[in-house]
Amino acid sequence: MAESMPVRCPACLREHLYAAPSYPCACGTPVSPSLDERAPATAVTHRVWDEEWVTVRCSACGRGDQWPHPELGCPCGTVLRIPVTRAAQDAPEDRPRPTDTPPPPSGTAKLPGVLRAPRPHPSARPRRAFQPVTIRTARDAVTAAALYLRWLGYQDIRRADQRPPSGVGLAARGVLAQVDPTVSPASLRDIECLWLTAMTESSNCVYFSLAGYDSDARARADTLGIPLFVLDLTGTPQPVNSPADDLDATGV
Structure with missing residues (x-):
C-alpha cells in the first residue's frame, strides 16, 4: 500500500491527506516515491523540466527508474509539490526532457493552470477508468x-x-x-x-x-x-x- 501523509497548503492553510502514487517497475513490482514528512509542501510557481522527475528504486530488483515528482492540486488553486526523501531526489543527470521543447529562460516565472477538485455531474455515467501514458517527451x-x-x-x-x-x-x-x-x-x-x-x-x-x-x-x-x-x-x-x-x- 502506498504511503500517505498530511500536507498543508502554504496559501490557504488547508490540510490534505496525500497518498503517494504507485508505478509499475519493469519487473512487475509496484513502486512509490518515498515522501518526506519532515519537509513542508511548496507551491509550484514555475516549471523546470529537470525538477519534474524523481528516481524511485524498486525494493525487489534494485532497478532505479524516473517518475513524475509527486504533486497535489489544492481547491484554492495552488499546485503543491510534495517533498520526497533525498534518495528519491538524487536523479541521474540524463533526466528525460521534451524532444522538441526548449527549456524556459532563466528567472522567468511560469504560472501553472489552476487545478480544481472535480465536481460531480448529474449526467455522469459509468465509464471505464482512463488509462494514461507517462509524459516524458x-x-x-x-x-x-x-x-x-x-x-x-x-x-x-x-x-x-x-x-x-x-x-x-x-x-x-x-x-x-x-x-x-x-x-x-x-x-x-x-x-x-x-x-x-x-x-x-x-x-x-x-x-x-x-x-x-x-x-x-x-x-x-x-x-x-x-x-x-x-x-x-x-x-x-x-x-x-x-x-x-x-x-x-x-x-x-
Missing part, C-alpha cells in the same frame, strides 16, 4: 491528449489539417483540439486562435496545456465555453474550468 503529451479524446468518445483522431500557432493540432469529427507541450502557459492569443479556427470548421474545441494558462486566457476560455485541461506528468488531463469538468464527466 512532447510526443508523449500529444499521445496522452489523443488517448483522452478517444476515452471521451471521439473517434478517428488525426492531426489537424491547419497547424496552430503553437503546439500540435488534433482533430476528430465534431472537435478540434490543441495540445501545447511547451513549458510556457497558454496565452490569450492561443485560446482565441483555436476558437476562431474551430468556428470556421463548425466544430467544438478543447485545449490541453502542460504548463497551464495565463489568467486572461483562462477568463476568455470561460467566456467562450472552451474546455481547458492541464496535462500532469502521469498523462492524466486535469480539468481547470467548468466546461472541462462537464466534458470530463459526461464525454460526448
Whole structure:
C-alpha cells in the first residue's frame, strides 16, 4: 500500500491527506516515491523540466527508474509539490526532457493552470477508468491528449489539417483540439486562435496545456465555453474550468 501523509497548503492553510502514487517497475513490482514528512509542501510557481522527475528504486530488483515528482492540486488553486526523501531526489543527470521543447529562460516565472477538485455531474455515467501514458517527451503529451479524446468518445483522431500557432493540432469529427507541450502557459492569443479556427470548421474545441494558462486566457476560455485541461506528468488531463469538468464527466 502506498504511503500517505498530511500536507498543508502554504496559501490557504488547508490540510490534505496525500497518498503517494504507485508505478509499475519493469519487473512487475509496484513502486512509490518515498515522501518526506519532515519537509513542508511548496507551491509550484514555475516549471523546470529537470525538477519534474524523481528516481524511485524498486525494493525487489534494485532497478532505479524516473517518475513524475509527486504533486497535489489544492481547491484554492495552488499546485503543491510534495517533498520526497533525498534518495528519491538524487536523479541521474540524463533526466528525460521534451524532444522538441526548449527549456524556459532563466528567472522567468511560469504560472501553472489552476487545478480544481472535480465536481460531480448529474449526467455522469459509468465509464471505464482512463488509462494514461507517462509524459516524458512532447510526443508523449500529444499521445496522452489523443488517448483522452478517444476515452471521451471521439473517434478517428488525426492531426489537424491547419497547424496552430503553437503546439500540435488534433482533430476528430465534431472537435478540434490543441495540445501545447511547451513549458510556457497558454496565452490569450492561443485560446482565441483555436476558437476562431474551430468556428470556421463548425466544430467544438478543447485545449490541453502542460504548463497551464495565463489568467486572461483562462477568463476568455470561460467566456467562450472552451474546455481547458492541464496535462500532469502521469498523462492524466486535469480539468481547470467548468466546461472541462462537464466534458470530463459526461464525454460526448
